[in-house]
Amino acid sequence: MRSQFVWSSPSLRLTAAFPGVLRGGELTGVAGTHRHGVYPYSRDQREDVPVHPEEAARLARAAAAGDSVAWNGLVEGFSGLVWSVARAYRLSSADAADVFQTAWLRLAEHIGRIEKPEHIGAWLATTARREALRVARGSSRVIPTDDTALFDLGHADEASPEQAVLDSEQAAIDHERTKRLWRAFGQLSARCQELLRVLIATPPPNYAEVAAALDMPVGSVGPTRARCLQKLRRLTGEVSETV
Amino acid sequence: MTRSLWISGPRGSRAICLEADVQDERDDTELEEGLRRLAARLDPVPTRLLHAAAESFTWRTIDADLAELVFDSLVDQDEAALVRGPEQVRLLSFETGDLAIEVEITGTESARSLIGQLVPPGRAAVEIRQGDDVVAADADELGRFSAGPLRAGPVSLRCSTRPERRRVVTDWVTI
Numbered sequence: 001m002r003s004q005f006v007w008s009s010p011s012l013r014l015t016a017a018f019p020g021v022l023r024g025g026e027l028t029g030v031a032g033t034h035r036h037g038v039y040p041y042s043r044d045q046r047e048d049v050p051v052h053p054e055e056a057a058r059l060a061r062a063a064a065a066g067d068s069v070a071w072n073g074l075v076e077g078f079s080g081l082v083w084s085v086a087r088a089y090r091l092s093s094a095d096a097a098d099v100f101q102t103a104w105l106r107l108a109e110h111i112g113r114i115e116k117p118e119h120i121g122a123w124l125a126t127t128a129r130r131e132a133l134r135v136a137r138g139s140s141r142v143i144p145t146d147d148t149a150l151f152d153l154g155h156a157d158e159a160s161p162e163q164a165v166l167d168s169e170q171a172a173i174d175h176e177r178t179k180r181l182w183r184a185f186g187q188l189s190a191r192c193q194e195l196l197r198v199l200i201a202t203p204p205p206n207y208a209e210v211a212a213a214l215d216m217p218v219g220s221v222g223p224t225r226a227r228c229l230q231k232l233r234r235l236t237g238e239v240s241e242t243v
Numbered sequence: 244m245t246r247s248l249w250i251s252g253p254r255g256s257r258a259i260c261l262e263a264d265v266q267d268e269r270d271d272t273e274l275e276e277g278l279r280r281l282a283a284r285l286d287p288v289p290t291r292l293l294h295a296a297a298e299s300f301t302w303r304t305i306d307a308d309l310a311e312l313v314f315d316s317l318v319d320q321d322e323a324a325l326v327r328g329p330e331q332v333r334l335l336s337f338e339t340g341d342l343a344i345e346v347e348i349t350g351t352e353s354a355r356s357l358i359g360q361l362v363p364p365g366r367a368a369v370e371i372r373q374g375d376d377v378v379a380a381d382a383d384e385l386g387r388f389s390a391g392p393l394r395a396g397p398v399s400l401r402c403s404t405r406p407e408r409r410r411v412v413t414d415w416v417t418i
Binding site: 063068071072075079080082083084087093094095097098099100101102104105106107108109110111113130131133134135137138178181182185196197199200201202204225226229232233 | 267270271274275277278279281282283286288289292293295296297299300301302303304309315317318331333395396397399412414415416417
């Protein structure tokens with residue numbers, strides 16, 4: 001990792017101007033840190049760092065040549081995006097899991113054939129979107145749109161979210177705010193929920209990846225994001241209606 | 244107080260923003276980060292799936308032609324033409340060069356059945372892959388093969404034609 005990578009995401013661009021906005025105020029501190037080959041997958045602050053296109057291309061080429069460490073770097077960098085895409089299309093846990101696995105299996109077979117490896121995130125997002133639409137059409141397991149559909153509240157293999165909330169000191173303090181944000185998110189239009197669910201993947205996707213995930217023009221991602229966040233802010237009552 | 248803020252863009256490009264814009268962007272960024280933390284806490288990628296994604300790499304087939312998915316009745320057929328009912332039939336076509344693999348999927352979520360046809364027809368050793376499970380289903384001289392019950396989830400076929408021993412692997416697809 002080189003330090004300029006932290007500038008690659010629009011949402012991280014303000015880190016230097018507003019330290020503390022991100023958990024990784026230390027994000028710039030990971031420059032030069034080895035972040036690949038972490039297997040089994042390890043969760044630490046480095047997972048927040050987006051993969052720069054040049055880095056993605058390097059990882060893709062290395063993986064195509066048989067480097068499993070590079071492959072794991074891709075898994076670390078883009079799993080959050082792939083999962084978010086499946087969730088944005090309101091798939092159940094089981095269906096989202098199938099879409100996620102299919103996207104990665106398909107990438108494994110295509111890895112040496114991808115024309116623009118620097119856009120591998122967008123390739124994965126597109127693949128996940130198409131697979132999600134197939135599954136949504138074919139499955140009887142699709143759950144209807146409601147305020148919880150974009151987040152799963154019932155992972156069998158994860159701690160319950162309620163417990164996760166209680167476990168976190170930060171969450172205990174923010175509990176009320178979290179609930180309000182949660183409710184407000186569910187009141188947004190379907191389009192806003194889809195866009196935001198993809199945007200808030202960890203690490204943050206770039207706009208090209210978000211556009212690929214939702215089949216929308218790259219140029220409309222920024223304005224739509226601003227509009228949706230403003231709506232959300234209104235719904236949470238943090239700004240007056242006149243703003 | 245009126246002030247401006249210089250913000251570094253990618254590759255050192257610079258843009259000047261008015262204070263109001265900076266404030267808006269800061270609010271948006273804070274809100275987005277709040278949502279990101281919420282999603283990371285309430286709906287993280289399940290750990291078993293991260294392991295599965297890492298493992299996908301070991302299942303790739305290097306010495307075979309890739310037959311890509313070119314038709315799927317679920318998305319490539321008019322809604323009206325779809326057969327609806329408990330016994331939905333899904334048709335999939337995979338192609339590579341002059342070889343096509345046509346597949347028909349029927350059955351319920353817990354027990355899918357698969358009927359396949361190689362075009363042009365001919366004998367082949369066929370393997371149906373579902374994660375670690377591999378089911379053999381050899382194609383007869385007319386290129387027909389079948390398998391089941393299969394579980395719902397990602398599936399891929401691997402064929403080796405007889406006697407040419409041409410190896411073909413299909414795209415993974417969720418059935």
